[in-house]
Amino acid sequence: MTTLEGTIPEQPKDQGPSSAEPADDGKRSSRSLIWRRFKRHKLAVVSLWIIIAVYLIAIFADVLAPRPAADYNPDYPYAPPQSITVTDPGDGRGLGLYVHGYTQEFDEVSWNRYYTENPDELHKLGFFVPSGHEYRFLGLFETDRKVFAPLEPDAPFYLFGADANGRDIFSRAIYGTQISMSIGLIGVVLSLIIGITLGALAGFFRGPIDAVIQRITEVFMSLPTLPLWMALAAALPRDWGPLTIYFAITVLLSLIGWTSLSREVRGRVLTLRSEDYVVAARLDGASRARVIRRHILPSLTSHIIASVTLAVPAMILAETSLSFLGLGLQPPIVSWGVLLQEAQNIRSVITAPWLLIVPSAAVVISTLALNFLGDGLRDAADPYEGAK
Incomplete structure (x- = not known):
């Protein structure tokens, strides 16, 4: 706009709140306010994800557990936990995830079994492999696939050890x-x-x-x-x-x-x-x-x-x-x-x-x-x- 004193710049029009910062009109529901305050509690948020993971484990226990709960192997009572190794043994097995087998020694005096890792015995692990133990997945269909298990169904696999009857504690x-x-x-x-x-x-x-x-x-x-x-x-x-x-x-x-x-x-x-x-x-x-x-x-x-x-x-x-x-x-x-x-x-x-x-x-x-x-x-x- 031009006047006698000169040119006055036009004022910018009010374009409302910036799109980068949405306006809070004070109409938030109580649910959204509770969720907003809850997210500030970092430890509670982490705990929420842990609880969700625990209940997902409970829902999908059949496919996550390598073996059935009652499955036992009398050859491996009190077997210690196994460690997973990534190795290429060079004998045609190929690079992958493996667990070593056990070497057992029996003490005839104390009647105890002693386990040691057998470096020459390797069992390859895989994802979604057949286990030989059928179950009904979520009650929908029959299958024997497990998320993570040995390729050989009868191979010893005890990530968290075994009990007195050779049952897998992890499962x-x-x-x-x-x-x-x-x-x-x-x-x-x-x-x-x-x-x-x-x-x-x-x-x-x-x-x-x-x-x-x-x-x-x-x-x-x-x-x-x-x-x-x-x-x-x-x-x-x-x-x-x-x-x-x-x-x-x-x-x-x-x-x-x-x-x-x-x-x-x-x-x-x-x-x-x-x-x-x-x-x-x-x-x-x-x-x-x-x-x-x-x-x-x-x-x-x-x-x-x-x-x-x-x-x-x-x-x-x-x-x-x-x-x-x-x-x-x-x-x-x-x-x-x-x-x-x-x-x-x-x-x-x-x-x-x-x-x-x-x-x-x-x-x-x-x-x-x-x-x-x-x-x-x-x-x-x-x-x-x-x-x-």
């Missing part, structure tokens, strides 16, 4: 993931239903209903946990099948693990029942069940998710403890607790420590990851965390 630990991790989820779901129902009823109705529920909760909380588990597990009939015992142990753990969640839900419901939107819903004629289901419980979603992730490791440790004491799951079911129970003898501790190390490491890694994940979700779901 059994993978199959144990299915039971130990699923019993935690199933148990938490059942205790979640009981805890949320009783906690919501106690906090919303108060009065005599609250008093009765709180006395029941206090009775369960006053009982010593481990002796109670032992008594309930010992009361199970010994003639029950493995699957029946599995579900019975899951139900027992659920009947004991709901008390803390019920107390927490009751406290939150007592606070929320006097909120304006809850009072407005009641004045609008909504039934009590609808107010609890549609207005109060959705406000507890983030807190419940955090509680679940912290309760799962407690369930896993409870099952492991019972099975270790011989009162929980029993063979032929394979869980981490069963593996620990089978290794509780002096010979395993001295001559075959891998029998204890492998399932113990699985329990420690899984429970720590779940605890860190629960801490991250709890911090992310805290409304005061987002105001910092």
Whole structure:
């Protein structure tokens, strides 16, 4: 634009927010805000990926485990772990992944077997090779392919060693993931239903209903946990099948693990029942069940998710403890607790420590990851965390 004083440059038009920095219009959902705060917790994010990997191992255990859980070889009791080597032996085998065989020496005085690596015996490994043991992949079709196994189905292959019957500890630990991790989820779901129902009823109705529920909760909380588990597990009939015992142990753990969640839900419901939107819903004629289901419980979603992730490791440790004491799951079911129970003898501790190390490491890694994940979700779901 030109004036008497000269030329005035035109002002640039307002083009809105830059595409490189999208504007935050303040309309983020609570879910997106929780996820945004959760990503700041680096240890919780790493733990989330670990838990996802553990559950993927449980889902695809049949194809990941080199051998079936019950497959045994009496020629290799207490075989030590093998190391994988990358070598070209020069005898026509070609470059690839190999494990060395064993040379055994038997001491007739102590009746012990001593294993040494045989450098002249090599067994080549491959990916997606036939194992000779058929299974139904995810219940869809029959196959015998394994992700990583020897090309020779009968070759000794013990990455984490073998037990007294020559069974592969690596394969059994993978199959144990299915039971130990699923019993935690199933148990938490059942205790979640009981805890949320009783906690919501106690906090919303108060009065005599609250008093009765709180006395029941206090009775369960006053009982010593481990002796109670032992008594309930010992009361199970010994003639029950493995699957029946599995579900019975899951139900027992659920009947004991709901008390803390019920107390927490009751406290939150007592606070929320006097909120304006809850009072407005009641004045609008909504039934009590609808107010609890549609207005109060959705406000507890983030807190419940955090509680679940912290309760799962407690369930896993409870099952492991019972099975270790011989009162929980029993063979032929394979869980981490069963593996620990089978290794509780002096010979395993001295001559075959891998029998204890492998399932113990699985329990420690899984429970720590779940605890860190629960801490991250709890911090992310805290409304005061987002105001910092």
